[in-house]
Amino acid sequence: MHLSGSDGAAAHRREGFRKRIVEAGLKVRIAGESQGTSEEDGYTAACWVLDHQPDTTTLFAANDTMALGALAAAKARGLSVPEDLSVIGYDNSQLAKSRYLDLTSVDNRSDLVGVDVADTLLARIQDPALGPGRKLIEPALIVRGTTGRVSV
Numbered sequence: 001m002h003l004s005g006s007d008g009a010a011a012h013r014r015e016g017f018r019k020r021i022v023e024a025g026l027k028v029r030i031a032g033e034s035q036g037t038s039e040e041d042g043y044t045a046a047c048w049v050l051d052h053q054p055d056t057t058t059l060f061a062a063n064d065t066m067a068l069g070a071l072a073a074a075k076a077r078g079l080s081v082p083e084d085l086s087v088i089g090y091d092n093s094q095l096a097k098s099r100y101l102d103l104t105s106v107d108n109r110s111d112l113v114g115v116d117v118a119d120t121l122l123a124r125i126q127d128p129a130l131g132p133g134r135k136l137i138e139p140a141l142i143v144r145g146t147t148g149r150v151s152v
Contacts, residue, residue, distance in 0.1 A: 001029045001053065003045040003070060005037035005062035013062055013090060029053075037062055042069025050077050057085060058147075064089035064096045064105055071101070071146070082148030092142050102145035109137050
């Protein structure tokens with residue numbers, strides 16, 4: 001289940017999630033669009049999911065902060081992460097990297113994006129005739145302690 005935020009980046013993540021889930025032949029499950037992308041928004045969305053769809057085994061949050069709220073919702077319902085529920089964030093922020101949370105997260109590779117933007121800018125300064133380009137920097141899943149094995 002995807003816990004989606006309301007900002008522009010969250011909308012792109014939601015559509016990417018939807019596309020890949022459909023390509024995998026699975027049913028798309030998105031917990032609506034929350035009012036924001038805060039810890040409280042993640043908590044509220046996760047509470048709704050866990051109360052209305054108790055068979056949910058995985059929550060994928062629009063960012064690491066929302067994932068923190070999802071972890072709190074799981075705890076409030078007596079669920080153990082990752083034994084009962086896997087939680088995944090997005091951004092691979094310092095929050096995700098903390099030893100205490102040990103949050104599985106998607107690293108959007110913003111450091112590489114920044115380097116590429118700087119390189120592109122410098123190249124266009126050197127040669128103003130260069131046209132705009134497009135480059136895809138693949139995100140990477142960083143598996144940590146909030147995801148468990150899939151049981152079938």
